[in-house]
Amino acid sequence: MANIVLFDDDQHSLATLHRLVEQELPADTPCTLMEASDLEALEAILASNTQIDVLITDIMMPEGQPSGIEVVKRLFPPESGTQVIYVSGYLEQAPEVYQTAHVYFVLKPIDPAKLHDALERALSMLVRRQQPMLRVKTGHRDQLINISTILYLESSLHKVVIHCRNRRVETYARLDDLQTQLPPSFTRCHRSYLVNLAYVSSLGSDELRLSDSTTIPVSRRRSHQTQKDMLAYLSSRARAKS
Numbered sequence: 001m002a003n004i005v006l007f008d009d010d011q012h013s014l015a016t017l018h019r020l021v022e023q024e025l026p027a028d029t030p031c032t033l034m035e036a037s038d039l040e041a042l043e044a045i046l047a048s049n050t051q052i053d054v055l056i057t058d059i060m061m062p063e064g065q066p067s068g069i070e071v072v073k074r075l076f077p078p079e080s081g082t083q084v085i086y087v088s089g090y091l092e093q094a095p096e097v098y099q100t101a102h103v104y105f106v107l108k109p110i111d112p113a114k115l116h117d118a119l120e121r122a123l124s125m126l127v128r129r130q131q132p133m134l135r136v137k138t139g140h141r142d143q144l145i146n147i148s149t150i151l152y153l154e155s156s157l158h159k160v161v162i163h164c165r166n167r168r169v170e171t172y173a174r175l176d177d178l179q180t181q182l183p184p185s186f187t188r189c190h191r192s193y194l195v196n197l198a199y200v201s202s203l204g205s206d207e208l209r210l211s212d213s214t215t216i217p218v219s220r221r222r223s224h225q226t227q228k229d230m231l232a233y234l235s236s237r238a239r240a241k242s
Contacts, residue, residue, distance in 0.1 A: 009062055023112065025119055054085065056085045083103050084103065151196055185197050
């Protein structure tokens with residue numbers, strides 16, 4: 001089941017887009033179609049813990065409101081897994097969409113065949129990119145983080161800092177609780193650190209080094225288990241390749 005959200009401040013355009021999406025969705029595609037005519041409505045959908053799989057958004061918004069591109073930058077980074085389709089009546093805006101990850105730019109008035117192609121591409125990308133996600137609370141909303149992008153998690157007082165490839169996410173949580181949501185490829189090498197073995201380049205008795213040259217301490221008490229976890233991870237990778 002794919003959750004598709006249509007985001008446009010113009011009610012007439014929103015109704016037209018809704019009709020066209022229903023018409024052009026690939027056959028036998030189970031989905032839920034939702035609409036948002038302003039940023040508040042879009043944020044409310046996110047706040048309800050709904051994972052937005054495909055966002056079809058206009059670019060031009062009312063004066064004083066962030067554009068569709070700015071909304072995508074703020075709320076839908078690549079790690080969110082959301083597939084973005086832009087629609088706009090202004091061809092000159094096409095280069096601007098490359099500031100964000102997206103799958104298609106559809107020019108208004110919408111050509112149904114182009115929309116069909118965009119939907120097919122977005123749903124195909126969604127299947128290919130379906131990765132396990134870690135759900136954490138940041139501020140007043142939940143955020144989904146693609147687990148494969150996480151290098152390590154670091155506990156600091158009542159917070160956990162999640163270090164991803166291109167960003168850091170802070171959440172009020174316990175490392176123990178987050179560990180239960182992560183696969184065996186994550187090892188607890190220290191009371192304050194949980195590391196993704198996929199990014200480990202070398203392992204010593206008292207520290208491990210990541211592919212980005214970050215060094216993580218390995219406590220004496222957890223050293224043996226960390227080595228066992230590393231061997232198990234490497235063995236599983238070898239079996240997967242054979």
